[in-house]
Amino acid sequence: MMNDADTMSIEDYLAGGGKLSSPDNVPPRYRAELLRLMSSFVDSELAGSAGFADAINWAPGISQRIAASRIVLEKAASAEKVLDLMEDFGTDKALYNRAHDWATRQPRDAKVDPRRQGGDMRLSVFHAPLISWTDACVMNLLMGLATGIQLRELAQVSYIPLADVIRDIIPVEARHKELGRVGLVEICATEEGRSEAAASVDYWFPRVADSFGAVGSGRFERLARMGLRHRSNKDQLEEWTQAAQAQLAALKIR
Amino acid sequence: MSRFTPLEVTDVRRETRDAVVLTLKPDPADAEAFAFTQGQYLTFRRMFGAEELRRSYSICSGVDDGCLKVGIKRVEGGAFSTWANEEVKVGDHIDAMPPMGRFFTPIDPATAKTYLGFAAGSGITPVISIIKTILAREPQSTFTLVYANRQMHSIMFREELEDLKNIYLGRLSVIHILKSEGQEIDLFTGRIDDHKLDALFDLWIDAESVDAAFICGPEALMLTIADNLRKHGIADEQIKFELFASSQPGRAVKPAVSRETSVTGNSCAVSVTLDGATRSFTMPKDGNSILDAAVANDMDAPYSCKAGVCSTCRARVLEGEVEMAVNHALEDYEVRAGYVLSCQCVPVSDKVVLSYDE
Numbered sequence: 001m002m003n004d005a006d007t008m009s010i011e012d013y014l015a016g017g018g019k020l021s022s023p024d025n026v027p028p029r030y031r032a033e034l035l036r037l038m039s040s041f042v043d044s045e046l047a048g049s050a051g052f053a054d055a056i057n058w059a060p061g062i063s064q065r066i067a068a069s070r071i072v073l074e075k076a077a078s079a080e081k082v083l084d085l086m087e088d089f090g091t092d093k094a095l096y097n098r099a100h101d102w103a104t105r106q107p108r109d110a111k112v113d114p115r116r117q118g119g120d121m122r123l124s125v126f127h128a129p130l131i132s133w134t135d136a137c138v139m140n141l142l143m144g145l146a147t148g149i150q151l152r153e154l155a156q157v158s159y160i161p162l163a164d165v166i167r168d169i170i171p172v173e174a175r176h177k178e179l180g181r182v183g184l185v186e187i188c189a190t191e192e193g194r195s196e197a198a199a200s201v202d203y204w205f206p207r208v209a210d211s212f213g214a215v216g217s218g219r220f221e222r223l224a225r226m227g228l229r230h231r232s233n234k235d236q237l238e239e240w241t242q243a244a245q246a247q248l249a250a251l252k253i254r
Numbered sequence: 255m256s257r258f259t260p261l262e263v264t265d266v267r268r269e270t271r272d273a274v275v276l277t278l279k280p281d282p283a284d285a286e287a288f289a290f291t292q293g294q295y296l297t298f299r300r301m302f303g304a305e306e307l308r309r310s311y312s313i314c315s316g317v318d319d320g321c322l323k324v325g326i327k328r329v330e331g332g333a334f335s336t337w338a339n340e341e342v343k344v345g346d347h348i349d350a351m352p353p354m355g356r357f358f359t360p361i362d363p364a365t366a367k368t369y370l371g372f373a374a375g376s377g378i379t380p381v382i383s384i385i386k387t388i389l390a391r392e393p394q395s396t397f398t399l400v401y402a403n404r405q406m407h408s409i410m411f412r413e414e415l416e417d418l419k420n421i422y423l424g425r426l427s428v429i430h431i432l433k434s435e436g437q438e439i440d441l442f443t444g445r446i447d448d449h450k451l452d453a454l455f456d457l458w459i460d461a462e463s464v465d466a467a468f469i470c471g472p473e474a475l476m477l478t479i480a481d482n483l484r485k486h487g488i489a490d491e492q493i494k495f496e497l498f499a500s501s502q503p504g505r506a507v508k509p510a511v512s513r514e515t516s517v518t519g520n521s522c523a524v525s526v527t528l529d530g531a532t533r534s535f536t537m538p539k540d541g542n543s544i545l546d547a548a549v550a551n552d553m554d555a556p557y558s559c560k561a562g563v564c565s566t567c568r569a570r571v572l573e574g575e576v577e578m579a580v581n582h583a584l585e586d587y588e589v590r591a592g593y594v595l596s597c598q599c600v601p602v603s604d605k606v607v608l609s610y611d612e
């Protein structure tokens with residue numbers, strides 16, 4: 001191609017921090033891991049959107065109703081942006097949406113294994129059901145903080161089209177988190193609201209923490225060599241724990 | 255699923271001794287599908303003997319040029335590029351998929367941006383498309399191109415770049431770096447390395463003003479350039495890369511799917527390769543997929559939807575026969591090359607060899 005003698009394998013190129021931009025030059029194992037990352041994101045957004053639909057009808061006022069509708073809409077739109085990238089690899093977009101029931105949830109008290117459950121690749125936290133407006137706001141704040149950290153990691157992936165899309169999604173997700181926080185400020189204005197929120201925090205805190213994956217998982221190193229991972233699960237979890245505790249302290253919940 | 259459409263070759267221009275520029279025209283009915291964004295590429299297919307090859311080539315015209323052009327450099331021993339350079343003539347038709355690719359930044363006529371481009375050899379093709387489009391559509395933006403070649407006579411689009419400099423006075427600068435031909439300024443001779451890039455930034459390019467950078471060249475050079483750009487304060491999200499290395503199946507690789515596999519037993523000896531390691535196990539022919547069997551045997555085999563829709567579980571059958579229940583993600587061409595959706599395939603023969611690494 002470039003008649004240059006200094007050829008290098010794509011594996012070495014990626015290990016050296018190189019980036020790819022086209023489905024035509026991704027090696028097979030890279031392709032598989034990239035698709036896994038993308039479908040985990042898509043499934044989580046679709047399940048998140050579907051799960052939040054109920055919250056629209058729990059909303060205490062019109063502005064909250066609009067906010068909840070927006071979350072449902074925008075999470076589906078974010079899923080589609082990444083699904084469009086998967087389509088470049090052959091994924092059938094229309095069938096993908098129908099392949100799973102995004103609204104299904106396990107019982108509230110089920111112990112969900114943080115590893116993959118059932119048919120789709122959503123993060124385990126999206127298998128747990130929401131039960132009230134307060135619960136939805138708590139989940140949104142805690143998971144929104146986690147999503148922010150997880151997306152900043154994903155924005156560094158070596159597949160540039162995905163990194164670009166994720167950078168566009170980061171502010172959208174940050175807004176969703178903010179809607180949860182604003183909702184909680186109102187809820188926590190009363191003692192009763194605050195104690196309800198505290199119960200929800202007890203429920204969601206460990207589940208959101210689990211969404212960072214196993215600490216010290218062996219896949220990390222292999223994915224890191226392909227430029228698909230950068231920061232360890234442990235680092236991200238620590239960052240989240242601090243951020244979440246600070247937010248809860250500000251709301252005087254914990 | 256991909257749609258191929260025949261494009262008519264309306265011009266064949268010899269660009270350098272071993273590169274050709276083809277002008278292609280879609281049927282008026284398909285013209286809309288072939289509208290493109292600067293920096294995108296076309297994927298062609300052609301039968302070579304009994305085998306279909308697909309190859310991608312970047313569009314080298316600007317979006318306002320009113321035509322589709324690709325520049326194809328002959329690769330030593332390369333099937334498609336040699337054919338394109340030696341046999342294609344005006345009036346021929348070539349099957350192509352509509353333009354794809356995301357090697358571009360959005361155009362905004364109102365902004366005044368400073369762009370920087372690095373191209374080596376045929377890596378100029380998408381970059382010249384970007385340059386032409388930016389010069390035409392963003393009247394206040396400027397572009398600096400650093401363009402590496404072996405010698406003067408191997409430079410693709412040399413005259414066209416000169417013309418662009420004259421048309422858009424003061425908005426395009428081109429720095430030619432020639433590997434094995436001396437130039438007046440020493441800095442412009444030899445290979446591009448970190449040191450040379452530092453000197454370029456010291457003397458010729460103001461890194462702080464750069465809004466976006468495009469790089470298209472061989473792997474090692476792209477790494478060197480990207481590292482240097484970061485060193486000069488240009489952020490990752492400002493850098494766009496396009497790599498020409500192809501993962502499309504080449505000519506010689508032919509899956510050894512043997513036809514005389516025996517189908518007598520109720521179980522199958524499966525051997526699966528993943529990340530360079532091969533594991534063998536026996537699975538019953540009870541309708542379970544090979545993917546499930548691999549996972550049950552502690553292999554971290556890739557999958558997502560398990561419904562034949564996403565293609566995450568794609569693998570290649572190297573030996574034996576399997577049956578796919580549904581396939582909504584692989585094309586006939588991939589299936590003929592031996593690819594399967596492992597979540598959907600059950601063994602038919604008594605022995606199956608499958609790899610996730612190919």
Ligand SMILES: Cc1cc2nc3c(=O)[nH]c(=O)nc-3n(C[C@H](O)[C@H](O)[C@H](O)COP(=O)(O)OP(=O)(O)OC[C@H]3O[C@@H](n4cnc5c(N)ncnc54)[C@H](O)[C@@H]3O)c2cc1C
Pocket residue numbers: 001002022024025295307309310311312313324325326327328329330331332333334335336376379380497498499500501504505
């Ligand atoms: C997104 C994208 C855009 C591209 N744009 C262009 C373009 O605008 N112009 C252009 O000339 N090429 C471009 N390419 C490269 C092109 O698609 C082919 O890979 C190249 O022309 C070789 O194909 P072939 O069939 O001639 O060679 P093959 O028959 O595939 O290979 C023959 C021999 O050459 C080696 N080889 C294969 N590909 C390369 C390579 N790229 N460099 C060095 N050695 C190689 C093989 O290992 C083999 O030994 C692009 C590739 C991609 C992925």
Ligand code: FES
Pocket residue numbers: 556557558559560561562563564565566567568583595596597598
């Ligand atoms: S896992 Fe989606 S096609 Fe097999």
